[in-house]
Amino acid sequence: MDLQHRSPPGDHVGVHDLVKRYGDVAAVDSVSLGVKKGEFLALLGPSGSGKTTILMNIAGFDFPDSGRIEIDGQDVTWTPPYKRNLGMVFQRYTLFPHMSVLDNIAFPLRMRKIGRAEREERARAALKTVRLDGYGDRKPSQLSGGQQQRVAMARAVVYNPEVLLMDEPLSALDKNLREEMQIEIKHLQRELGVTVIFVTHDQTEALTMADRIAVLDHGKLQQLDTPRALYEAPASAFVAGFIGETNFWPATAANDAAPGDEVAVELEGGERATVMAADRLSRQQAVRVAIRPENLRLSADSGGCAATVNEAIYAGSVTTLLVRTKGPILRVRLTAATAASEPAAGTSLSLGWQPRHARAYAAA
Amino acid sequence: MKSRPSRFLLGGRTYSPAVSLLLALPFLLVILLAFLLPLGMLLRESAFAPGFTVEHYRKVFDEPVYLRVMYRTVRISIFVTLISLLLGYPLALLMARARGLQLSLLLIAVLLPLWTSVLVRTYAWLVLLQRDGLINDMLTGLGIIDAPMQLLRTEGAVVLAMSHVLLPFVVLPLYASLRAIPDDYERAAKMLGANGFAVFRHVTLPLSMPGITSGCLMVFLLALGFFVTPALIGGPQQMMLATLVQQQVTELLNWPFAGAIIGVLLFAVLVLVIAFNRVVRLDRFVGQV
Amino acid sequence: MTRTPITASRFAINAFAYAVVVFLLVPTALIIPMSFGPDRFLKFPPAGFTLHWYAAYFSDPDWLAATFFSIRIAALTAIVATIVGTLISLALVRGRLPGKPAFELLVVGPVIVPNIALAIATFLVFDGLRLTGTTLGFVAAHTALAMPFVVFTILASLYRFDADLERAALSCGASPLRAFFWVTLPQIMPGIVSAALFAFIISFDEPVISFFISDLDHRSLPRKMFEDIDYNVSPILAAVATVLTGLTILALVIGHFLGRSGRSGSTTRKTG
Numbered sequence: 005m006d007l008q009h010r011s012p013p014g015d016h017v018g019v020h021d022l023v024k025r026y027g028d029v030a031a032v033d034s035v036s037l038g039v040k041k042g043e044f045l046a047l048l049g050p051s052g053s054g055k056t057t058i059l060m061n062i063a064g065f066d067f068p069d070s071g072r073i074e075i076d077g078q079d080v081t082w083t084p085p086y087k088r089n090l091g092m093v094f095q096r097y098t099l100f101p102h103m104s105v106l107d108n109i110a111f112p113l114r115m116r117k118i119g120r121a122e123r124e125e126r127a128r129a130a131l132k133t134v135r136l137d138g139y140g141d142r143k144p145s146q147l148s149g150g151q152q153q154r155v156a157m158a159r160a161v162v163y164n165p166e167v168l169l170m171d172e173p174l175s176a177l178d179k180n181l182r183e184e185m186q187i188e189i190k191h192l193q194r195e196l197g198v199t200v201i202f203v204t205h206d207q208t209e210a211l212t213m214a215d216r217i218a219v220l221d222h223g224k225l226q227q228l229d230t231p232r233a234l235y236e237a238p239a240s241a242f243v244a245g246f247i248g249e250t251n252f253w254p255a256t257a258a259n260d261a262a263p264g265d266e267v268a269v270e271l272e273g274g275e276r277a278t279v280m281a282a283d284r285l286s287r288q289q290a291v292r293v294a295i296r297p298e299n300l301r302l303s304a305d306s307g308g309c310a311a312t313v314n315e316a317i318y319a320g321s322v323t324t325l326l327v328r329t330k331g332p333i334l335r336v337r338l339t340a341a342t343a344a345s346e347p348a349a350g351t352s353l354s355l356g357w358q359p360r361h362a363r364a365y366a367a368a
Numbered sequence: 369m370k371s372r373p374s375r376f377l378l379g380g381r382t383y384s385p386a387v388s389l390l391l392a393l394p395f396l397l398v399i400l401l402a403f404l405l406p407l408g409m410l411l412r413e414s415a416f417a418p419g420f421t422v423e424h425y426r427k428v429f430d431e432p433v434y435l436r437v438m439y440r441t442v443r444i445s446i447f448v449t450l451i452s453l454l455l456g457y458p459l460a461l462l463m464a465r466a467r468g469l470q471l472s473l474l475l476i477a478v479l480l481p482l483w484t485s486v487l488v489r490t491y492a493w494l495v496l497l498q499r500d501g502l503i504n505d506m507l508t509g510l511g512i513i514d515a516p517m518q519l520l521r522t523e524g525a526v527v528l529a530m531s532h533v534l535l536p537f538v539v540l541p542l543y544a545s546l547r548a549i550p551d552d553y554e555r556a557a558k559m560l561g562a563n564g565f566a567v568f569r570h571v572t573l574p575l576s577m578p579g580i581t582s583g584c585l586m587v588f589l590l591a592l593g594f595f596v597t598p599a600l601i602g603g604p605q606q607m608m609l610a611t612l613v614q615q616q617v618t619e620l621l622n623w624p625f626a627g628a629i630i631g632v633l634l635f636a637v638l639v640l641v642i643a644f645n646r647v648v649r650l651d652r653f654v655g656q657v
Numbered sequence: 658m659t660r661t662p663i664t665a666s667r668f669a670i671n672a673f674a675y676a677v678v679v680f681l682l683v684p685t686a687l688i689i690p691m692s693f694g695p696d697r698f699l700k701f702p703p704a705g706f707t708l709h710w711y712a713a714y715f716s717d718p719d720w721l722a723a724t725f726f727s728i729r730i731a732a733l734t735a736i737v738a739t740i741v742g743t744l745i746s747l748a749l750v751r752g753r754l755p756g757k758p759a760f761e762l763l764v765v766g767p768v769i770v771p772n773i774a775l776a777i778a779t780f781l782v783f784d785g786l787r788l789t790g791t792t793l794g795f796v797a798a799h800t801a802l803a804m805p806f807v808v809f810t811i812l813a814s815l816y817r818f819d820a821d822l823e824r825a826a827l828s829c830g831a832s833p834l835r836a837f838f839w840v841t842l843p844q845i846m847p848g849i850v851s852a853a854l855f856a857f858i859i860s861f862d863e864p865v866i867s868f869f870i871s872d873l874d875h876r877s878l879p880r881k882m883f884e885d886i887d888y889n890v891s892p893i894l895a896a897v898a899t900v901l902t903g904l905t906i907l908a909l910v911i912g913h914f915l916g917r918s919g920r921s922g923s924t925t926r927k928t929g
């Protein structure tokens with residue numbers, strides 16, 4: 005790899021071969037990613053996957069063992085946080101408890117030596133954009149969790165930073181408030197045209213909010229793509245399992261195949277089927293076939309895999325069937341439209357799918 | 369929902385190594401001038417005169433006079449520790465069960481003496497124990513004794529006053545460890561048929577062991593080097609190690625020998641602290657996070 | 658611990674515990690009525706009420722000199738120890754301090770080493786450096802002695818302090834120095850106030866080191882008390898003791914209320 009490699013011209017924030025170790029574990033293992041101007045990028049991964057570490061390196065609170073951070077094409081890897089001109093929203097609201105709401109929001113302006121009158125005007129304007137006008141004189145402790153987080157956002161954007169970093173800003177809120185705030189953050193971002201890097205472990209949150217999602221696991225970047233591409237063409241079994249719901253059916257490849265080819269496999273349980281190779285596969289290789297519950301079709305006629313309905317779980321708009329095959333127990337999703345024909349437990353059926361919906365990954 | 373403080377307390381420090389060292393510099397100066405340098409000089413005095421010698425250390429253990437002082441110091445310290453534990457445990461039990469105002473008052477009752485000058489408390493005993501003091505008055509008044517007794521300058525008086533002064537040091541850790549025992553353990557033990565004493569013997573006592581150990585260690589260590597109370601309450605016959613050192617220094621100017629006694633004391637203290645460090649965890653004070 | 662019906666044995670234990678409370682408090686408390694009694698030889702109960710001994714205390718130049726000397730030393734120690742202790746605590750918690758374990762050992766050092774050892778050693782060196790009887794000598798020695806308690810107290814409030822607040826300040830564009838003064842310091846202030854009061858009391862009634870590093874013209878109050886107790890037990894002492902105890906309690910109460918939001922920290926101390 006070219007050591008002088010720079011971000012592509014369009015990238016606003018660039019992370020290049022970032023490595024951060026704690027003892028023996030690599031918290032971040034050679035991650036590279038670029039964020040475009042005005043883009044909303046989510047860093048998604050299970051707890052401990054290195055999301056916060058990446059964000060802290062971008063913010064300047066932590067420094068990498070190797071690799072580079074670039075903003076606007078400038079190398080800022082070793083620039084202290086207070087000189088990066090970034091906005092940051094933390095998981096816990098981190099408002100300064102001894103300052104009023106307005107003083108909190110005016111704080112970054114004060115640090116930039118902006119005069120009192122302008123400070124107050126801009127702080128009030130920011131308070132208004134988060135729909136909290138009138139709350140300026142309160143102490144943070146007198147606000148609800150959602151209100152505090154909105155103040156934190158106002159504080160992070162009042163000085164018009166070009167990049168806004170957020171580390172699980174909504175995870176302390178309850179579900180309804182969280183969904184409301186997701187939309188609000190999205191609106192704020194569009195309104196300000198700010199580049200957002202948003203850490204979350206909640207895939208729904210990432211899918212609804214982000215323009216693109218970087219999926220991380222064990223400090224490695226698994227895939228960086230749009231929500232739709234991630235959902236429909238996960239690059240690895242991990243991503244397939246982490247984003248949305250997926251059935252895995254262990255199998256053996258019956259012939260060689262390149263990624264994207266159709267390939268015949270022998271499924272665990274002995275049946276044969278045609279699926280799509282997601283990795284380069286060779287004959288006799290152990291694979292895992294990933295099929296989403298909504299892509300499984302049940303029919304009365306034979307021809308597919310044999311299956312028996314174990315249990316039906318009704319959840320309003322959808323019903324999930326647990327069906328026993330000759331291999332694993334699979335989840336099958338029926339929508340309300342088809343639920344009229346919901347089969348009773350014990351019914352024997354045949355299970356089918358379109359080859360492009362069943363993706364075979366090389367087993368680890 | 370996670371609410372632990374972020375681990376970046378460790379990872380992303382605010383101050384660089386250079387700045388950190390700068391922040392530590394005044395501390396280093398103070399400790400150097402008023403701690404490391406003095407102790408180092410004193411120990412050097414004890415072993416170099418001017419060439420290396422163990423003569424002074426040998427003297428501590430060879431001469432019966434000094435051996436007797438050391439033996440007495442250890443004996444008194446043990447008595448004081450045991451008495452403090454005996455008096456302190458029931459009080460700590462009571463505090464662990466107390467709530468609200470009662471607990472506040474009991475805590476004040478323990479903390480107040482702790483923060484009252486040792487001199488004041490020693491003076492109080494001096495007044496109480498003197499020949500025409502309150503205790504002799506009461507004893508004669510009640511007809512228990514005919515004439516006032518010699519109470520001061522007895523080993524009993526030294527032990528009594530020292531126990532009084534050091535008692536809070538055993539009560540506080542005991543209270544902390546008793547308080548930390550979840551109610552459920554005692555309830556469970558009772559459900560399983562244990563009576564009051566059995567619960568104490570098999571549940572409360574073992575679980576309060578860390579408190580007992582650290583409280584006793586604290587009292588014992590403080591007693592070993594105790595200066596004020598023995599010096600004022602005791603006489604030459606009750607001389608403890610600290611007074612011996614003082615005499616060597618202020619009256620005889622025998623620095624090397626004083627240094628050797630301190631060396632022995634420091635050695636004993638260090639051995640005890642290291643031996644019990646796992647239980648007492650002095651490092652908990654500092655090395656947290 | 659469970660609240661259970663009072664059994665005979667529990668009753669006996671509680672009665673014993675209350676007797677211990679009496680033992681803890683009464684001997685010292687008796688000094689107060691004694692300080693107001695007229696007798697030359699301390700008697701209880703006192704035969705009347707007089708402020709004679711207080712008047713004697715406050716008109717005796719020796720006692721006054723010792724008292725003001727101690728107040729000055731204690732105030733300076735409180736200031737110096739708190740500043741020095743805050744700086745090292747910041748380095749320990751918020752910095753990347755090379756040789757951190759060694760520094761931690763040095764912080765606990767003065768707790769472990771018996772006061773008599775420190776006193777003798779300090780005497781030896783300060784005598785050579787002509788620091789005995791000087792303000793600098795006293796403040797240095799007392800600062801070292803108070804350091805562990807000051808640092809424990811400030812560390813406790815720093816650990817309680819949410820480091821993300823500091824990070825938030827940095828991300829808002831504050832330099833580390835400004836982040837400290839604008840955010841960290843106001844948040845750990847209660848701990849710092851408690852630490853300062855601890856340091857004040859530790860210095861103000863410290864008898865052992867003072868005993869050795871005082872000289873004829875510069876004696877601390879504890880040293881003067883020590884002498885008087887040893888040589889001529891005068892009832893003035895009861896008055897001095899009452900004043901001293903009153904001041905200590907006052908300092909603790911102030912500390913309790915000022916430091917209310919940041920309680921805990923060091924409740925224990927060391928005696929000699």
Ligand SMILES: Nc1ncnc2c1ncn2[C@@H]1O[C@H](COP(=O)(O)OP(=O)(O)O)[C@@H](O)[C@H]1O
Pocket residue numbers: 026029030031032049050051052053054055056057058375376378379
């Ligand atoms: N200061 C630290 N010391 C040791 N290990 C750390 C530290 N910070 C993070 N780690 C480790 O690095 C990995 C990634 O952590 P983090 O970036 O916080 O993950 P996430 O934010 O995705 O939950 C974890 O295994 C974590 O234990």
Ligand SMILES: [Mg+2]
Pocket residue numbers: 052055056057
């Ligand atoms: Mg995280």
